[in-house]
Every structure is written in structure tokens, then in C-alpha cells.
Amino acid sequence: MSLTFEQMKDIEFLAQLQKELNSQDIDSQAAPRFWSVGDYKWVECSEDNAERFSVYLPNDGESYEINYFLKEILDKEDLSQEDLEEFDEIGCEESAFEWIKDHYDEGATLHPEREERFVRENTMFLTKAEAKQHIKANHYHYTPKAHTYAMTAWRAPKVERLLKILSEFDFEGICSEVRTGEA
Structure with missing residues (x-):
């Protein structure tokens, strides 16, 4: 051969x-x-199963993990002393969400999420x-x-x-x- x-x-x-x-x-x-x-990807779930929360901001047309978004605000925005004092009192996702609605985007919506494994x-x-x-x-x-x-x-x-x-x-x-x- x-x-x-x-x-x-x-x-x-x-x-x-x-x-x-x-x-x-x-x-x-x-x-x-x-x-x-x-x-892994983040998927919406019930609040009982949430590992994190994201906030959707219609004015930006974007969704952000809430803690990341709050840190970004402090770095990029000029907040008044009063806003900063209110910001320092944020203790949970719900109060953070209320702060965002009051100071950033009143149409914001909060979304509970959990991390899910998947095969690409x-x-x-x-x-x-x-x-x-x-x-x-x-x-x-x-x-x-x-x-x-x-x-x-x-x-x-x-x-x-x-x-x-x-x-x-x-x-x-x-x-x-x-x-x-x-x-």
C-alpha cells in the first residue's frame, strides 16, 4: 500500500x-x-430565590446590577450633600431601589435574579x-x-x-x- x-x-x-x-x-x-x-448567566427569578437584584432604567434603556450601578453613580454624578446623606442610609435593595427612583429615574424597575449554569x-x-x-x-x-x-x-x-x-x-x-x- x-x-x-x-x-x-x-x-x-x-x-x-x-x-x-x-x-x-x-x-x-x-x-x-x-x-x-x-x-453562567443571570436570569430573572422570584424574590425568594434571588442572589442579586438588577435595576432597569428606562431613561438609559439599560439594566444594571444594583450595587454596581450605585457605585457608578457616586463616581460619575455630582450629588448634593443631602443626596449623599440619603445615599449613605441605603441598607437593602428595596431602599436602594427607592433612592434610584427618587433621584435618578422614576420609571426604574427592580428585578430579582439568580445565576444559572448553561452549556454554550x-x-x-x-x-x-x-x-x-x-x-x-x-x-x-x-x-x-x-x-x-x-x-x-x-x-x-x-x-x-x-x-x-x-x-x-x-x-x-x-x-x-x-x-x-x-x-
Whole structure:
């Protein structure tokens, strides 16, 4: 059997991929496995489940986490001494919200939120290392909490067969046979 240089390079790539697949951490995930990007987002919820509160300001057309917004006001706005004294008395989200409505935007609305984990769409990697490298190279698309997320291709017989071939096929043997002319 005679293989082109490119075909040999492809077989060598598969042999290296096989080594990585067979030696990487499986993150307690069953086979066949692949990696994606896990991340977090803030979603609206009931007040009982809230981890934080955001305020929507119709005049700005923006929503802000309430504590962040209050800190930004002090840095950017010239508040009167009276406003500053009232501001210093803010003790909870509700009083902060009332202060914002009275001093900044009377149409403001308060929204309870909780952080929710989710799997990013359009991310699929055969190796954990490749997923980590992708997150590092594309960090600006993700939150600082983005991480690799192992998944099982459950009831996907073609994916299972492909990954089994990638894990078990003797690519090294083919390379050796071609090099020695035995094929």
C-alpha cells in the first residue's frame, strides 16, 4: 500500500489524537464523551430565590446590577450633600431601589435574579485540552467563570463508533507497515 505524504500526516494526526483521547481526564463522564463550554448567566427569578437584584432604567434603556450601578453613580454624578446623606442610609435593595427612583429615574424597575449554569451553543471539542485552549483564546466571548464541560453523546451510535475507532484503531501499526513497505 502506498500512501501520500498528506495521508501519512493524517494517520499520524489520528495516532496523536488517540493518545490524547486515551490519556485525558474523563471528568466522571461516560463514553462516548466530548467537551463543550459551560458558562453562567443571570436570569430573572422570584424574590425568594434571588442572589442579586438588577435595576432597569428606562431613561438609559439599560439594566444594571444594583450595587454596581450605585457605585457608578457616586463616581460619575455630582450629588448634593443631602443626596449623599440619603445615599449613605441605603441598607437593602428595596431602599436602594427607592433612592434610584427618587433621584435618578422614576420609571426604574427592580428585578430579582439568580445565576444559572448553561452549556454554550456551538461548542464541541474531542479533547479537554482543545476546549481549554478555545476558552483561553476566546475569553472575551465568555464570563470569567467559563469552563470545560464534559458531555456524553448518549444514544448516538455513529458518534460512539467513531470515538471507539479513534480510541482503539492501530494507527501506529499502519504507519509502521507503510514505512517498512509491508502494507
